Amino acid sequence: MAMPFNPAxxxxxxxxxxxxxxxxxxxxxxxxxxxxERKVAVDxxxxxxxxxxxxxxxxxxxxxxxxxxxxxxxxxGNIECRGIANVEVILSEKPPELPERPNLVAFFPLAPRxx
Numbered sequence: 001m002a003m004p005f006n007p008a009x010x011x012x013x014x015x016x017x018x019x020x021x022x023x024x025x026x027x028x029x030x031x032x033x034x035x036x037e038r039k040v041a042v043d044x045x046x047x048x049x050x051x052x053x054x055x056x057x058x059x060x061x062x063x064x065x066x067x068x069x070x071x072x073x074x075x076x077g078n079i080e081c082r083g084i085a086n087v088e089v090i091l092s093e094k095p096p097e098l099p100e101r102p103n104l105v106a107f108f109p110l111a112p113r114x115x
Contacts, residue, residue: 007070
């Protein structure tokens with residue numbers, strides 16, 4: 001079993017370096033150009049919601065899968081404080097059973113090396 005992400009480094013999930021290397025606007029622009037249904041997305045290793053939140057803007061439903069209970073708490077707080085209603089946070093170390101087939105499954109790097 002892999003070690004879950006350490007919540008003490010949660011700020012590394014949304015910092016200028018990560019925004020430069022994984023620009024969410026570019027990712028979303030690419031997704032909007034694709035001829036695909038945008039009903040359901042799954043963000044594996046969702047962390048604090050760096051990708052989950054933007055996915056919620058273009059998908060009807062987003063499942064944010066997180067293995068670390070503390071990170072899932074942070075994520076749930078971020079979702080709630082933004083008033084996002086189409087995201088479900090799932091605490092799981094394994095791929096969860098979903099009630100619907102996803103159109104997109106996203107799995108992005110956690111953070112810079114050593115974290």
